[in-house]
Amino acid sequence: MANAKTAVVYFSATGTTKKMAETAAKAVNGDLFEIVPAQAYTSADLNWHDRKSRSTIESNDPKSRPAIKNKIDLATYDTVILAYPIWWGLAPKIMNTFVESQSFENKNIIALCTSGGSGLGNSGKEIAKAAKGSIYKGGKEFNYGSEAEIKKFVDGALK
Numbered sequence: 577m578a579n580a581k582t583a584v585v586y587f588s589a590t591g592t593t594k595k596m597a598e599t600a601a602k603a604v605n606g607d608l609f610e611i612v613p614a615q616a617y618t619s620a621d622l623n624w625h626d627r628k629s630r631s632t633i634e635s636n637d638p639k640s641r642p643a644i645k646n647k648i649d650l651a652t653y654d655t656v657i658l659a660y661p662i663w664w665g666l667a668p669k670i671m672n673t674f675v676e677s678q679s680f681e682n683k684n685i686i687a688l689c690t691s692g693g694s695g696l697g698n699s700g701k702e703i704a705k706a707a708k709g710s711i712y713k714g715g716k717e718f719n720y721g722s723e724a725e726i727k728k729f730v731d732g733a734l735k
C-alpha cells in the first residue's frame with residue numbers, strides 16, 4: 577500500500593515500553609502517540625506483590641477501564657501498532673480503554689510488548705479482539721529490539 581500510514585500508540589508506566597515504541601516508530605516511519613493516564617501510576621500503584629495495589633486491582637477486574645487524559649485520533653491510519661508492558665500476562669487495562677474508544681474497522685493491528693520475561697502470551701490476540709473490526713497481524717516482545725529487528729518483524733507481519 578503506497579499511502580499506508582502507521583501509528584504507534586503506546587502506554588508505558590516506567591519508560592521501558594516508551595523507549596521500544598520510539599524505536600518502533602522510527603523503524604516503520606510511523607507517527608508516535610502516548611496514552612497518558614488521567615491518574616499517573618505511582619510506584620505503590622505498580623507494586624505487583626501487593627494484592628491491593630491499583631495495578632493488581634485493575635488487572636484482576638475484567639471491567640476495569642482506567643481513564644485516559646489525552647485524545648488520539650487514528651482516523652487516517654491503516655495500521656496501528658499497539659505497544660504496552662505485560663501486566664499479569666496481558667496488556668494493562670488502560671489499553672482496553674483505548675481500543676474501545678476508537679473505531680478499528682478494517683485497520684491492521686500489531687502488538688508489541690515489553691515484559692519481565694513472560695513475553696507476549698495471549699495479550700496481542702486479546703487486545704485485538706477488544707478492538708472491534710480490527711485485523712490482527714501478530715505480535716512480539718521487544719525488550720531490546722533494534723530498529724532493524726522491529727522493521728523486519730512488522731514488514732513480515734503485514735505481508
Ligand SMILES: Cc1cc2nc3c(=O)[nH]c(=O)nc-3n(C[C@H](O)[C@H](O)[C@H](O)COP(=O)(O)O)c2cc1C
Nearest residue numbers: 588589590591592593661662664665691692693694
Ligand atoms: C503491575 C505489573 C505487572 C506485571 N506483570 C508481568 C507479567 O505478568 N509478566 C512479566 O514478564 N512481566 C510483568 N511485569 C513487568 C513489566 O512487563 C516490565 O517491567 C515492562 O517492561 C515495564 O514496562 P514500562 O517500563 O513501559 O512500564 C509487570 C509489571 C507491573 C508493574
